[in-house]
Structure formats: C-alpha cells, structure tokens
Amino acid sequence: MTLFEQGPAGVAPAIHASHLVKQYGTHRAVDGVELMIEPGRTVALIGHNGAGKTTLMKLILGLIRPSAGDLVVLGARPSLAGLDYRRQIGFLPENVAFHDELTGTQTLRFYADLKSAPRSQCAELLERVGLSFAAGRRVKTYSKGMRQRLGLAQALLGVPRLLLLDEPTTGLDPNSRREFFAIIRELSARGATVIISSHILTELEAQTDLVAIMKGGHLVGLGPLETLRSQAALPVRFVVGCRGSAETLSTHLADLDACVINQDALMVACPVADKMTTLARLVALGAAVTDIDIRHPGLDEIYNHFSPQPADRTGGAA
Numbered sequence: 534m535t536l537f538e539q540g541p542a543g544v545a546p547a548i549h550a551s552h553l554v555k556q557y558g559t560h561r562a563v564d565g566v567e568l569m570i571e572p573g574r575t576v577a578l579i580g581h582n583g584a585g586k587t588t589l590m591k592l593i594l595g596l597i598r599p600s601a602g603d604l605v606v607l608g609a610r611p612s613l614a615g616l617d618y619r620r621q622i623g624f625l626p627e628n629v630a631f632h633d634e635l636t637g638t639q640t641l642r643f644y645a646d647l648k649s650a651p652r653s654q655c656a657e658l659l660e661r662v663g664l665s666f667a668a669g670r671r672v673k674t675y676s677k678g679m680r681q682r683l684g685l686a687q688a689l690l691g692v693p694r695l696l697l698l699d700e701p702t703t704g705l706d707p708n709s710r711r712e713f714f715a716i717i718r719e720l721s722a723r724g725a726t727v728i729i730s731s732h733i734l735t736e737l738e739a740q741t742d743l744v745a746i747m748k749g750g751h752l753v754g755l756g757p758l759e760t761l762r763s764q765a766a767l768p769v770r771f772v773v774g775c776r777g778s779a780e781t782l783s784t785h786l787a788d789l790d791a792c793v794i795n796q797d798a799l800m801v802a803c804p805v806a807d808k809m810t811t812l813a814r815l816v817a818l819g820a821a822v823t824d825i826d827i828r829h830p831g832l833d834e835i836y837n838h839f840s841p842q843p844a845d846r847t848g849g850a851a
C-alpha cells in the first residue's frame with residue numbers, strides 16, 4: 534500500500550521511506566513501508582504492541598539498518614549518516630534510563646557533550662520542562678514524571694529538526710502533559726517534524742495533525758484525522774435526549790438505525806452523508822427532544838477500523 538501525505542510541491546520531505554523492510558530472522562518487523570512526511574508535521578504513530586513502531590523509529594534514528602528498501606531522513610540515509618545528522622534529531626525512548634548518581638544538570642551536560650550542543654542550553658531547557666527547582670538534585674531522587682521531563686529536555690538539546698518520542702507522556706500528570714504538548718507545538722511552529730508513538734489515542738487526537746497507523750509491520754493508514762475518518766466511512770452518532778419515553782420516541786424513527794440507551798435517551802446512527810437530513814428529522818420531533826449531542830468517530834474507532842483488535846484479545850472466537 535502506498536501512503537503519501539500530500540504536501541506543497543517542491544518542499545523536500547522530512548522523511549521518505551520506499552519499500553522499507555526490517556527483517557529479524559524470518560520475521561518482518563517493518564514490512565514494505567511507503568511513507569512521506571513533510572517538514573513541520575506532528576505525527577501520531579499508532580499500532581498494537583509489536584506493530585513495528587519502535588523498529589521504524591530505530592530505522593529513522595539510524596540505530597539499525599534497513600534489510601531492504603530505502604529511507605531518507607532530512608536528506609540523509611540514517612544508518613550511514615554521522616554526527617551532523619544525529620545533532621538534528623531528538624529522541625525520547627520509551628523507557629528513559631539515567632545515571633542515578635548524577636544531578637539533573639550533570640545529566641543534561643553529559644548529553645549536551647555527546648551531541649556537541651552548547652552546555653549553556655542546559656539551564657534553559659531544565660527551566661523549559663519545569664525542572665529548575667531540582668537541577669542540583671541527583672536523578673535517583675526524581676519521580677517518574679520528573680525523569681520523563683528530564684528525558685524531554687535531553688531530546689530538545691541542540692536544534693532538533695526531527696523529534697522522535699516513544700510513549701512520551703507516560704508518568705506525566707495532566708498539567709505536565711499540557712505543558713509537554715505546548716513545547717511540542719512551539720517546536721512544530723519553528724518547523725520541526727515531530728513523531729509521537731503512544732497508546733493514549735484521545736490525547737494524540739487533539740495534539741497531532743497527521744496519524745500513521747501500523748499493523749503487522751505495514752503502514753495501513755496515513756493522513757489527517759479527517760481524511761482517515763472519511764476513508765473509514767464510520768457512522769455519525771446522535772445521542773438524543775427525550776422528554777417522554779425514549780421507547781415511544783424510537784417508534785417515530787423506526788426507519789433509522791436507532792436504539793434506546795435508557796428511558797431518557799436514544800442513540801441514532803447514520804452515514805456521514807446523511808448527517809444533516811437525520812439531524813433535521815430529529816429537530817422536527819420538536820418538544821419531544823430535549824437535547825441532541827452529535828458524536829463523530831474518534832481516533833480510537835478509526836484506529837480499530839484500520840487495525841482491528843485480534844479476536845483473541847477481544848474475547849471473540851480465536
């Protein structure tokens with residue numbers, strides 16, 4: 534399957550994969566991925582456990598070589614590129630591990646030296662991720678959320694043009710999550726491309742502008758949420774508040790896909806193309822209807838459409 538994001542003509546893609554394969558023994562962790570991402574995009578990379586997300590990130594980082602196909606990132610082939618390439622990449626791994634005896638500042642300085650980034654950035658980045666107050670404390674005294682924020686500061690060293698974040702909000706409380714996404718939006722506004730792998734779909738839905746769905750090593754969906762939503766052709770749902778009995782009201786909607794939720798509410802589903810006519814039908818019921826809540830399919834439903842849960846995980850037939 535060929536999935537290309539349509540961007541402005543003449544802009545060099547940040548990431549371009551063609552027929553990309555990574556094989557371990559007989560198993561293809563990444564299997565024929567075709568991908569083109571324009572610079573400045575924030576991409577949600579989603580898929581079941583083992584779908585190939587981390588392997589794709591490792592290929593982009595240049596930590597592993599493709600078994601077949603081609604991958605060009607920021608104009609370079611990652612597995613052949615040197616320090617200049619790595620300086621432009623920020624990476625926050627899923628399980629961030631630091632030396633417990635070093636302080637926050639010492640840890641960041643260590644990574645700044647590795648990346649040939651100026652040490653002067655360290656204080657500024659600790660401030661940016663809200664860790665100034667603990668800069669002189671040893672990392673072993675940090676909470677999980679503080680370690681995660683230190684990980685993000687490490688990923689932001691230098692001037693990253695591409696950020697790869699594997700489960701970045703694990704361990705962050707709601708305020709820290711908001712702050713985290715504010716930083717991501719700032720970077721994106723400056724033209725950086727950001728790839729976020731996460732299983733927290735509701736969060737990604739609001740914070741990313743492209744969704745990439747992996748399944749069994751394949752890229753099975755790529756595009757803005759709206760595009761994937763229309764490709765999936767999932768129904769729109771209306772939750773209808775009823776003044777009298779929901780059962781009675783449902784008899785007026787017998788030709789629609791309507792079901793009673795409880796004595797005060799009905800659920801009506803219809804194809805997207807019929808949304809306005811269905812809404813008009815519901816409004817025409819007048820005082821019998823107290824409320825209409827329109828629900829479009831969210832990222833979780835769209836994801837399930839492109840990558841259905843295996844039957845053995847959902848309790849269905851094996």
Ligand SMILES: Nc1ncnc2c1ncn2[C@@H]1O[C@H](COP(=O)(O)OP(=O)(O)OP(=O)(O)O)[C@@H](O)[C@H]1O
Nearest residue numbers: 557560561562580581582583584585586587588589
């Ligand atoms: N070094 C390796 N050797 C052998 N198999 C591997 C190796 N790395 C990954 N795999 C296999 O490749 C597949 C994809 O793994 P990967 O870690 O990329 O998945 P993922 O989508 O990141 O999963 P998760 O959401 O659980 O982190 C899995 O079946 C995994 O067991």
